[in-house]
Amino acid sequence: MTRKVNAATLAHIKASEGLRLNAYPDPGSRNGDPWTIGYGSTAGVRKGDTITEAESERRLVIDLTHAENAVARLVKVPLNDNQFGALASFVFNIGSEAFKNSTLLRKLNAGDYAAVPSELARWNKNDGAVMAGLTKRRAAEAALWRAPVSTVPNDDIPHHPVPPNVPVIDLPDPPEGGKFPAWLWVIAVLALLAIVGLFARF
Template sequence: MLNRKPIFDEVRLLLGRGFDQAEVVRLDAAIDRALGTASHTRQLCDAGRTLIRKWEGCARRRADGRFEAYPDPGSANGEPWTIGWGSTGPDIRKGVIWTQAECDARFDRDIVRYVEEVAAALGDAPTTRDQFDALVSFHYNTGAIGRATLTRLHKAGRFAESQAEFGKWIYNDGRPMDGLRIRRNDEAALYGLI
């Protein structure tokens, strides 16, 4: 992987100033085009995978080492039932038990769809690796990449405003959740890294 810091440092010296976020994204995209590696921003990197797994966890480990499904702790009706690394769906309900390997395999399968949905929602909008990872984490948790104002702002190159939108997604059943507040702070921090 190319160390981009010397390039950014040299351009800062030439300009005699630092960059705003939009300039960082544009310069990053130009480097990618020059290297023929622009597609990297449409893949989940380690930072995104780590962030998602940090917040989803593999909860409800049983004494035998397997994992059992549990109701959503923040919703009034317990929906959706969840297992492993935040996996939900019609096949996840009370009584479902998986091994660690099943949890990992389901995450690997599901994350492909979330990555594709975020990539489709962003289109050709300039996006850094960290921004993409943060947006995938957001979408994995909310399913809202297609309707979120932060997506529209990102596509318009209004990155600071987009970053601020993460903090609005902290509610479950109309109640603010401390865990969601902290997760959104983590996502916004990753999104804004330069």
């Protein structure tokens, strides 16, 4: 099954691309090619084309699948979800062939994870000109690359809510090794005897 990007990556890609329902020319290209529509989709797009939001979402899934497959196929070292997402966003933008021949991929596959943010930053030009939008996008991808992956609760474990009006008592963790000191056991036994003695009076 194809590995998919996480929600943080999808939100980043949508924000970076923006949603355009009318075809527009590549802002960094001298001749306007390729024409783009939806969330940065270029396949078969021509001047004058229009699209619906639903079709934009469908195109995004298809285009993103190509990027996800390329990262899964070309990267030979383990990646967490944010690292995978950052690279998928990168490939979504520059194409799989450019990624395949990049110094970034070569360094990463050699185990140099720390080199990725600086290598991403180098890809901020279009037709030789530095683009502010690409500089911002590469910085966001680098931030995503560095971001720790949040721990997701195990949904298989049932969670029982505390009934209303019932105080919640935070008990201290036991000492290392899970054993309580002897004096604490003495107090517990004395308290138990006191409770037994109290009930014996009735």
